[in-house]
Amino acid sequence: MALEQKEIILGVTGGIAAYKACTLTSLLAKAGAAVHVVMTREAKAFVSPLTFQALSHRPVHDDLFAEADPKQIAHIDLADRADLIVIAPATANIIAKLAAGIADDMLTTTVLASKAPVWIAPAMNVNMYTHPAVQQNLNKLLEYGYRLIEPGEGQLACGWVGKGRMEEPEAIFQMIEAHFSSKRAHDFAGRRILVTAGPTVEKIDPVRYITNRSSGKMGYAIAEAAAARGAHVTLISGPTALQPPNVAEFVAVETAEEMYRAVTERYDDVDAVVKTAAVSDYRPAVVSAQKIKKAQADWSIDLVPNPDILEELGRRKTKKILIGFAAETENIDQYARKKLHAKNLDMIVANNVARADIGFGSDNNQVTFYFRDGRVKPLAVMSKKRVADEICNELNRLFASGDGA
Numbered sequence: 001m002a003l004e005q006k007e008i009i010l011g012v013t014g015g016i017a018a019y020k021a022c023t024l025t026s027l028l029a030k031a032g033a034a035v036h037v038v039m040t041r042e043a044k045a046f047v048s049p050l051t052f053q054a055l056s057h058r059p060v061h062d063d064l065f066a067e068a069d070p071k072q073i074a075h076i077d078l079a080d081r082a083d084l085i086v087i088a089p090a091t092a093n094i095i096a097k098l099a100a101g102i103a104d105d106m107l108t109t110t111v112l113a114s115k116a117p118v119w120i121a122p123a124m125n126v127n128m129y130t131h132p133a134v135q136q137n138l139n140k141l142l143e144y145g146y147r148l149i150e151p152g153e154g155q156l157a158c159g160w161v162g163k164g165r166m167e168e169p170e171a172i173f174q175m176i177e178a179h180f181s182s183k184r185a186h187d188f189a190g191r192r193i194l195v196t197a198g199p200t201v202e203k204i205d206p207v208r209y210i211t212n213r214s215s216g217k218m219g220y221a222i223a224e225a226a227a228a229r230g231a232h233v234t235l236i237s238g239p240t241a242l243q244p245p246n247v248a249e250f251v252a253v254e255t256a257e258e259m260y261r262a263v264t265e266r267y268d269d270v271d272a273v274v275k276t277a278a279v280s281d282y283r284p285a286v287v288s289a290q291k292i293k294k295a296q297a298d299w300s301i302d303l304v305p306n307p308d309i310l311e312e313l314g315r316r317k318t319k320k321i322l323i324g325f326a327a328e329t330e331n332i333d334q335y336a337r338k339k340l341h342a343k344n345l346d347m348i349v350a351n352n353v354a355r356a357d358i359g360f361g362s363d364n365n366q367v368t369f370y371f372r373d374g375r376v377k378p379l380a381v382m383s384k385k386r387v388a389d390e391i392c393n394e395l396n397r398l399f400a401s402g403d404g405a
């Protein structure tokens, strides 16, 4: 069993979802894990420490200065022993404290002192969860390398309906089990994934060109995330200012036609394509071999359409997963759905590129996923790395469900 002998710290903070932590404790203990429950003062207002003690068969830690063993410092001992720290439920308060590095109780001191992976399962009111302060703090925790267990949507205990319901204990248990099983982190092992990124550049003459504002950050983050999960990744990129990530194959292209050739040549050999690139829809009809000299008269450039790479992939699609992007400035929902069907995609990631705080060039993004079956999943503003992880999670689900026919 993957969990036997594993030392897991379960941090419980003060939210109504604390009752779900009881089930999680029980599942982990039954699977053979040593569960060390650490409660905040507020958590004890919801569930008694005795409940966790009975379920984990161990003493519960709730007092930083209750040093039972004079030979040890309890929070350091716990921190050193931990194989994994899971905070479930995580309130907005603990998220803020951890983001700020505050250490004022047993749980925060243990987390700060530990080198173990830390997972956060938020549970709160939908408006609290989407508040920029909470989202910024979560982004900070992700930068520290913490893993976020996204809350689900639904009827919340406070009466609101929306995102903020802590992930079910059974699902968290499965994640923990997967983490400790040898397959962990390599859920894309054996998969071949092609990612395109960045803009294309369409020459007018040797010194001038037409391009767009794509930075490549989103596509590079996806390529990196997929490679980290064990996929054989080919990244086909237009010109960007970024360092190529550590992937199996990196192909630099400039024009849409070069990208078209690079992608279609490899299409038969891959299991999935994530088409993040912002491909120029048009190119100059004629590329001048010499620099075009200025003249007094007006100048217009004739443009001819470029091939739509993704549409072509959609037409030729066999058993593969196709994920597209839709960069829109208006009618996002309508245009995204249209592209999803017109290009025969399994999923499209739509974003509003008119917003200055996200999208092109930014490290953050706010996207909505649309699926072939009509499902829609809006995400909060988050780092592009986090969006990349979410896209990989969806891709994994699409692989598992045998979609892509």
Ligand code: CTP
Binding pocket: 256, 275, 276, 277, 278, 279, 280, 281, 306, 307, 308, 309, 310, 311, 323, 324, 325, 326, 327, 328, 339
């Ligand atoms: N795409 C492509 N080849 C093109 C144009 C777009 O492969 N010549 C892909 C992009 O990589 C993206 C998706 O199609 O995954 C949608 O791109 P977008 O620019 O949003 O839409 P277009 O189809 O170009 O439509 P429009 O410009 O009218 O919004």
